[in-house]
Amino acid sequence: MSIASQPDRVIIFDTMLRDGEQSPGATLNVEEKLAIAHQLALLGVDVIEAGFAVASPGDFQAVKTIAEQVGIPGGPIICSLARAIRQDIHAAAEALKGAARPRIHTMISTSDIHLKYQLKKSRSEVLAIASEMIAYTKSFVDDVEFSPMDASRTEPEFLYEVLEMAIAAGATTINIPDTVGYCTPKEIGNLIQGIREHVPNIDGVILSIHTQNDLGLATANALAAIEYGVRQVECTINGIGERAGNAALEEIVMALQVRKPFFNPYFGRPVDDDTPLTNIKTQEIYKTSSLVSQLTGMLIQPNKAIVGANAFAHESGIYQDGIIKHRQTYEIMEAAAIGLPENRIVLG
Incomplete structure (x- = not known):
């Protein structure tokens, strides 16, 4: 994949209001979600995943309100998650109607363990469903993100087949989830390298990563993926999310800023180039972190990197x-x- 076909920076996809809110005890109402979304826009995130529209009337209303009030021209892309199911995709499309730049993020599991025990479907059935539902999503929005859930535990040859099909069906961003936080940075690098080498149409889309923190490796894995050509990172404020959480936005952004000379060459830049590697206004990080902690009730551990009370x-x-x-x-x-x-x- 040529560097020229990809962004010259990292797209920050914040899933605080979807995956972050899935943290046990972190439930937010519509007004609280809207307040966080406004602050995320001030922070400069590129994409706000505002929720899972089909999940509940409250989630639908939150996505709709954020789409209308935060997804204004010049504002961030507003996204809703949807399973590869017609009713999910339709609900997402309805909720996002007010956004200037709507995105639907659709997903289906691809690992053998998920296919056998959760979906109870064959690989060929998953391929057919994904192809049909991505095309259906494309009938509502131009900006379609596709995630093969549990990609890091999916047999590589099948993963390549799914991704090639997804792009042909109309996906514009391909997200690779380490759904259970199983990988090490070297394995993530090998995974991304394999995708870039074996999916022939991968250079026509944005490649994204979603890392979970079950082994404490979410940030390290996301940064490793960037070295191998990923140009969108899915993350959350304070790293909150399912189980042990997600890659922390503040850690990703500040690593890219502090270690800019290390990362610059991966973007085809001179080592000493001082151009920011994200669009994040870093001076808004602490304020955003505090707001999320206050509204979710999830306290920040004092030794938390970047935003903990003892960090400085x-x-x-x-x-x-x-x-x-x-x-x-x-x-x-x-x-x-x-x-x-x-x-x-x-x-x-």
Whole structure:
């Protein structure tokens, strides 16, 4: 896949209002979802997955309201999840009618374990369903994202077949989910490389990654995928989501900013190019993180990377001495970069 055919940056797809809200105890009402969506737009996310429209009347209303009030011209793409089922796709299309740039994200499982125990369908049946439902989705919106659920545990040859078919049916973004957080960064890299080498029409779409944090590897896996050509990352504020959560938006964005010289060559840029690798306004990160924590009731652990209370705090005398003499001795980023006024020196 040629670099020229792909974005020269990472598209940030925030699924806080869909996967993030699936965290046990993190239920939000329409007004709270709207408040978060407005802040995500201020943050500069490219795509807001506003919910799963068919799941409930409340979810439908949330997607509809966000589409109308946040999905304005010049605003982010507004997306709804839909299983590869007609009623799901139709509900998503109805809810998204008010968005200037609507996207429907449709999915179906492809791993043998999911096919046998969950869907109870054969590979050929899944291929036929996916092809038909992607084409059906395309009849409502031009922007169609497709996810083969449990892609990381899907037999590679079948995965390649599914993806080639999905693109032919009209998908414009192909998302690769590590649904159960099973992979290591090297395995994710091999997975993406295999897809790029064996799916002949892959260069005509945006390649995306969705990593779960069951083994604490979600951010590392997403960053590895970027090295291998992925140009959209699905993530959430504070990393919340199903089970152990998702890749944390703030970690992905700040890794790309702080380590820009490392990542630049993967985008065909000179090492010292200072152009941002995302459209995120990083000074809005802390404010967004705090809002999500407040509205979901999910407290941020003090040692959480980037946004934890201790992320810019120093108690060790050795560290304090270094920080006072020259900040970069023990800090690789400034607190102001994420919207905090200053770091903290703690007397221990």
